[in-house]
Amino acid sequence: MMSNRLRHSGLWFLAGLCLLAAFATATTAWLRPVSVTGQPTLQKISPVQSQSQTTEKQTTSNLPSLASYQPIWKLQLRPVIKTVAPPPPPKAQTPPPPRAKPFTAKLTGTILEPKHSMALFTTKTGEITFVGIGQMIEDAKVIQIQPKQVILEHNGQTLTLELSEVNTPANHRRAPSRANVINRRRPIR
Numbered sequence: 502m503m504s505n506r507l508r509h510s511g512l513w514f515l516a517g518l519c520l521l522a523a524f525a526t527a528t529t530a531w532l533r534p535v536s537v538t539g540q541p542t543l544q545k546i547s548p549v550q551s552q553s554q555t556t557e558k559q560t561t562s563n564l565p566s567l568a569s570y571q572p573i574w575k576l577q578l579r580p581v582i583k584t585v586a587p588p589p590p591p592k593a594q595t596p597p598p599p600r601a602k603p604f605t606a607k608l609t610g611t612i613l614e615p616k617h618s619m620a621l622f623t624t625k626t627g628e629i630t631f632v633g634i635g636q637m638i639e640d641a642k643v644i645q646i647q648p649k650q651v652i653l654e655h656n657g658q659t660l661t662l663e664l665s666e667v668n669t670p671a672n673h674r675r676a677p678s679r680a681n682v683i684n685r686r687r688p689i690r
Contacts, residue, residue: 601656606630606639608651608662618646 606622622630622638632638634646641655653660
């Protein structure tokens with residue numbers, strides 16, 4: 502391995518070489534001017550002329566006139582892309598609201614108690630449902646329960662259901678009691 506001292510001295514030597522090369526380049530550039538057109542300049546600068554006069558003559562004689570750039574200025578280097586806003590998407594027609602389902606439950610009975618009235622409904626499936634005031638059945642809200650009718654709010658409309666005479670307890674046929682069934686046995690032979 503190299504020691505730190507040897508490494509540092511090598512770096513200083515390299516920095517000195519770079520400094521010497523930079524000085525030589527600057528001196529060469531100062532002694533020999535570079536021409537703009539690539540041809541060597543034959544004109545020597547006399548000490549009588551001021552430097553500003555010589556640079557004006559050099560720049561005016563070596564550079565093309567502005568008029569010569571006119572054809573280039575008119576060139577369209579990049580194609581002009583006109584951005585056209587896309588047409589607005591067609592307005593989606595809102596589908597008509599789904600048809601409201603008709604109220605299919607049937608009023609079976611009412612139970613009237615202070616603050617706890619209930620209405621009995623029989624659904625399409627044959628299930629009996631007890632519903633109180635303010636509760637929902639088949640998207641309908643129970644508003645009022647009266648002895649023989651129930652008032653509902655269904656799809657923003659008031660719907661009144663009444664008990665039919667067939668459903669009243671007086672018209673129901675009594676189911677045979679267990680005792681009657683036992684007494685109707687067939688006689689033993």
